[in-house]
């Protein structure tokens with residue numbers, strides 16, 4: 282967790298990928314670069330967790346080091362913010378567990394310390410979760426079947442923004458849809474501290490029958506990389522300016 | 527396989543099971559399940575003949591976070607905020623899995639809605655004041671209760687007193703509310719942020735009393751403030767509190783003390799008008815059974831207030 286920033290991709294979809302490569306190894310790639318991949322699968326009212334055919338959702342999150350959850354549209358709002366927050370805690374905890382191993386030796390984790398020490402450690406985890414910087418790239422499936430769910434997704438994302446903006450730490454959001462009108466993935470909103478920017482640009486229409494989840498994830502990783510590059514360039518700019526002054 | 531795992535897990539511990547702590551070695555005998563929540567299950571247990579409530583979960587981090595809050599609340603002087611904490615430990619169950627648990631004071635109480643249904647709406651005043659008193663203590667200590675709702679209140683019977691349970695949403699002021707329930711959450715109604723500040727709880731206080739009269743709740747629909755006002759004004763029992771509740775919904779009160787001041791004024795006046803009304807009626811018209819019950823309830827609520835003011 283370099284510089285106290287958590288990076289997440291939140292993928293919201295209602296189907297399996299059917300174009301481009303397998304998204305599961307791509308998620309592993311993201312995780313390897315410090316980006317957690319969380320996935321929310323939206324079921325139809327008549328579907329159940331077993332029949333929905335959304336197993337891919339779980340596999341993507343598992344290899345992306347994140348959390349997955351299948352939901353009906355009605356509980357999307359609560360789920361989106363719960364998944365995001367739980368994933369943050371999980372990442373921080375993983376990080377803290379590694380530190381613990383370094384201090385206490387191999388095989389030591391939160392479970393193997395006594396409840397008093399555990400309490401102190403969780404306090405640190407909570408503090409970090411509250412104060413760290415969070416970057417979330419939202420990746421929204423806009424294939425044909427999502428058409429009547431888009432309004433609900435938009436509402437859930439506004440709600441997510443309310444939850445995360447109550448934190449002490451800074452947030453950055455950006456949003457992409459897949460498929461786009463012309464390409465596999467298209468930008469809805471550039472990096473910004475809240476989601477206000479999506480009000481006008483959030484897609485109202487679905488855009489075709491294909492679901493290129495793999496390529497979309499690939500592109501999302503690239504966008505994260507680009508954003509970091511831009512930021513580090515800005516930082517060095519600022520530094521040289523200071524030196525100049 | 528699935529079935530077996532379910533049966534042995536923390537939410538269906540058989541009666542008579544002995545839960546022995548791995549670290550502190552205290553032993554608890556399970557008597558019955560008191561409730562289930564998002565985080566864990568709560569059991570009535572006994573330890574050396576003493577009744578206690580034991581909350582157990584597979585999410586050791588959630589248990590730890592709640593314990594941290596309970597520990598912090600025990601240090602606060604004055605009113606008892608939340609149940610007393612007795613023990614924290616892990617339990618290695620027969621299935622070999624380790625669960626975390628904590629042991630707290632057993633609050634033998636009745637749900638608020640049932641109490642009001644049985645005893646009448648004159649109890650709204652006293653309970654509202656008690657709640658605001660507890661919240662004031664909590665807020666002054668730097669916390670916000672967060673997930674305030676009917677489910678997280680119990681009415682202790684003698685004397686009738688509101689008790690807050692489930693500190694899962696209890697958050698340090700200035701941070702993001704940890705856990706909430708949509709109907710009670712001002713963020714959901716787009717009437718405020720999810721930052722932990724006293725006004726967040728005061729909004730939920732109003733929703734508790736609205737929920738009492740709309741047991742099935744209702745959903746967001748268009749502009750929230752006019753909708754909530756409409757719902758509120760349709761409840762006769764809440765009529766004296768209209769202005770006060772409206773202020774709380776709009777986040778006008780920055781502290782519980784401000785809201786409490788208004789409530790004390792309202793209940794005092796309400797009591798006055800009621801007793802003067804009674805005096806103008808001839809005796810035989812006053813003592814219908816219904817009237818009798820309500821007079822005794824007024825005495826009850828007056829008693830409640832008197833009790834409160836001595837705290």
Ligand SMILES: Nc1ncnc2c1ncn2[C@@H]1O[C@H](COP(=O)(O)OP(=O)(O)O)[C@@H](O)[C@H]1O
Nearest residue numbers: 560561562563564565566568579609632633692
């Ligand atoms: N200290 C207690 N005394 C008596 N009953 C309790 C106590 N704590 C919890 N309960 C019962 O257990 C139920 C679930 O507990 P709760 O802590 O609310 O779980 P969760 O945080 O998972 O929602 C409560 O609604 C209540 O009925």
